[in-house]
Amino acid sequence: MTGRPAAFTGTARAAMVPPPPCLPPDTPVAQAVAAMAAARQSSVLVVDAEGRAIGILTEQDIARRIAFRTAPETPLGAVMTAPVLGVEAEEKLWRAVGRMRLRRLRHLPVLDGLGRPVGMLHRFETYAAASGRLLDMLESLAAEDDEAGFARTRAAQSGLARTLLDDGVAAADVIGVVSEINLDIHRACVARALADMGSPPPVPFTLLVMGSAGRGESFLFPDQDNGLILGDRPDDRHAEVDAWFIPFSEDLNARLAAAGFTLCKGGVMARNPLWRKTLGEWKEQFTLWTARRTPAALLFGDIAFDFRPACGEAGPAAELRAHLTKALVARPAFLAALAAEDAKFSVGLSFWGGFRDDEPGPGTRTDLKLSGLMPLVSSVRLLALHHGVAETGTRARLAALAAQGSVSAGDRRALEDAFGLIVERMLRQQLDDLAQGLEAGNLVDTAALAKPDRAALRDALKAVSSFQRATVAALTGGV
Incomplete structure (x- = not known):
């Protein structure tokens, strides 16, 4: 770099x-x-x-x-x-x-x-910190502070990503920049929604982002994964608090959608009461999920446990993280069940070591999110949760795990390299698709890669596969 x-x-x-x-x-x-x-x-x-x-x-x-x-x-x-x-x-x-x-x-x-x-x-x-092309991009990013301006900022991110990559910035750092821009837009949407409410919130609140946003690893077109931690509400004010936060949450999610963050198909948004609770209710929810281990609990945990605060006081999020760590220590069977589910997402290599073809038609297009990034991210998440690591980003989790001796220095380097390579291949493919007028997705044309690039990607996926197997074995008692 x-x-x-x-x-x-x-x-x-x-x-x-x-x-x-x-x-x-x-x-x-x-x-x-x-x-x-x-x-x-x-x-x-x-x-x-x-x-x-x-x-x-x-x-x-x-x-x-x-x-x-x-x-x-x-x-x-x-x-x-x-x-x-x-x-x-x-x-x-x-x-x-x-x-x-x-x-x-x-x-x-x-x-x-x-x-x-x-x-x-x-x-x-x-x-001097930026190239001439990058400077030109920045004016597009500093758009007006309204939803239309936010949408233009979101649209400009593909140009920014291309410029940063061309200037030598690692792809993993590029998606970090994109994620920070997205958090800025979230905070601005919160401020605008607050201004239009006409009255201050009856209790304090913290906006949480989850999934890729919570990890700081958003690509160009993330949807919404968010929730609210509400301040304590006395029983006699329950209706009053809900009467304020229901329209606020609806307005916030609508503003984010207008700014370019599509509504979550699974309903993981603040407007859904499941994702809008007091700190005590969040703790009870996490405890319930870890105790029951239902398919829904495993799915929700896979998304929610990457939470981080985006707006408001950070204290409630830190307290919720500490509670989650204790709940998982008390119920290790939950992580074992989650590991068994995550193990279903194998890396995109065939038995003979070739790339898996995930789309009918000529060539080989491999879904590197489903069969590359997810096995790595989920395995690192599992190990981090198991060892009480508070960080949510994949690289930050690997650094913390290595610092406490849970991951070797060699494995950390190999996995960080694999993460960076997979992210780069995905991001460059998305940018190429956009340049051709196609919808950006997660299918990477692995057949079109140069031979050294194919070899490097193959080695990266092998490292992910080995780490995934070891993590699943450690948490489930398997071999």
Whole structure:
């Protein structure tokens, strides 16, 4: 991976420099200009008594609006640009770059959680994290903050993915960027749905995303897998809470659908009462699933156990994760049953080592999601749940398992390589399908791959198959 794309996939902290002089609003303009010159900076930030950024003054402001027009003793607060637009240090760099491009900004302050300056992004240094084609893509991603704009952002993701791949970013990191963009859209849809409710929520809530979104491994066209953890509701307010959250959940799922996330055919969405509960009810549900081990419980667990918070307080999700770990320790038969179900998804290799053909017609098209990614993801999930690993991403789970000695360093590297290769083959095939006007799916034309690529993919699937067999044996007592 090259340096520039690696920086791009990081946070604003990776590209920021120390903040420029920070001055109170009553500072004379002449003093601000002198401070800017002395610090060899092209801007100064205006801060209030608590150190929070409330405005900015740049060289261009001085040249265009202040020089020869404003008395030197004029207070900075009278000529600053306010309010100041900034980002937090942990903001994704792609989003910061997109914001600078869309608004034609030369400077973007980096602020802490209280709005105090901790750094500054400068246009040229920040743009160095991305190629020219990538910069052009970012304006498409920074669309208007409405459902139509969100849908355009979703549509632009295929171009972004292609550009990132061409710039040398690993496919596993590309789907991570796509997943973060999708989470941003989820949060924006929550904010818009809240604004239209007309009254604040009667209890706090946390939006959960599950499945591929929960793992941070979304491809280009994920559907919705989400739910809500509601704050405790007294019995006498049960009807009131439901009366607020039912229309809110319906509106939220509709907004996400309008933004390009299709409704889940299985109904795994916040508008379904099964996926909208208090923390206590979620705990009871997880306990019930692990105790009964019905087909529905196994199916729901396979989706839900990859949950992570997307919006709202993270505490309830962490508490639910801790409860799930205890429930699975108390009932290991659930993971054994889940392992037996997941074992039905074998890798896409024939008995003779060739690629399985999953579509009638000429050539060989192999469903690498069903017979490559799913066996790997589900096996890693099973082992992570068995060992109490809280992470949800496949690579993060492998890292945690290796750190505790549950997976060898060699197996970790082999499985991470297999994950990256399978993801790349799937993502490139989806992009090629879209370029040809076809619907993007999970069937990869394995016959069209170059011989070295076929050999590498075959080795990757063999590694997944071996790991899957070992995991199933460990959890079921099989051999």
